[in-house]
Amino acid sequence: EAGVAQSPRYKIIEKRQSVAFWCNPISGHATLYWYQQILGQGPKLLIQFQNNGVVDDSQLPKDRFSAERLKGVDSTLKIQPAKLEDSAVYLCASSFTGTYEAFFGQGTRLTVV
Amino acid sequence: AQSVTQLDSQVPVFEEAPVELRCNYSSSVSVYLFWYVQYPNQGLQLLLKYLSGSTLVKGINGFEAEFNKSQTSFHLRKPSVHISDTAEYFCAVSEVNTGFQKLVFGTGTRLLVSP
Numbered sequence: 001e002a003g004v005a006q007s008p009r010y011k012i013i014e015k016r017q018s019v020a021f022w023c024n025p026i027s028g029h030a031t032l033y034w035y036q037q038i039l040g041q042g043p044k045l046l047i048q049f050q051n052n053g054v055v056d057d058s059q060l061p062k063d064r065f066s067a068e069r070l071k072g073v074d075s076t077l078k079i080q081p082a083k084l085e086d087s088a089v090y091l092c093a094s095s096f097t098g099t100y101e102a103f104f105g106q107g108t109r110l111t112v113v
Numbered sequence: 114a115q116s117v118t119q120l121d122s123q124v125p126v127f128e129e130a131p132v133e134l135r136c137n138y139s140s141s142v143s144v145y146l147f148w149y150v151q152y153p154n155q156g157l158q159l160l161l162k163y164l165s166g167s168t169l170v171k172g173i174n175g176f177e178a179e180f181n182k183s184q185t186s187f188h189l190r191k192p193s194v195h196i197s198d199t200a201e202y203f204c205a206v207s208e209v210n211t212g213f214q215k216l217v218f219g220t221g222t223r224l225l226v227s228p
Contacts, residue, residue, distance in 0.1 A: 004156070041220055042203050042221055043218050045216065056215060100214050104156035
């Protein structure tokens, strides 16, 4: 069974530039999550989708972060403009609806310089 | 709102020794509990979960955890560790019966296994 796919694996950008991350969840998983993991901390939920609808985006910095899941499958997370404090690993996860087991991708490591 | 405390940021242990990684949580509602492992440059992998039933939960790779409601704890244990267990371990909670899983993670414990 294919896992959660994320790209790119690594990205280095200058502050004030924009960046986008892509996630392809496990086939059949209606629920998709984006987490931000800052070095030395646990992952923090940014946004959660159920199919193509947003369930929870209470911790998403909406002035600079945006995410979409137009067809209820793939998702993109965008940062514009990036700040130094956005340097982190961005993890995508997915799960079947109503289950309590999320499967995580390998993440995208973002460095903002 | 829930919170998770992992008091030990790093736990060094020798190979074949037992280990316990501590996790305490705070919540005003019932929660589900999870332990995830993260190997270097990898995503998180579920080790085990407590949803209901027996408070002693067995997971993959020989790990187990015990849910203690009165002490609001969910400590992770392994009787004999291997070098390959070196990784970051995260405890997480999720509110019961919301219909969707919203994990709140602790800050993690780095397990360092040496020969």
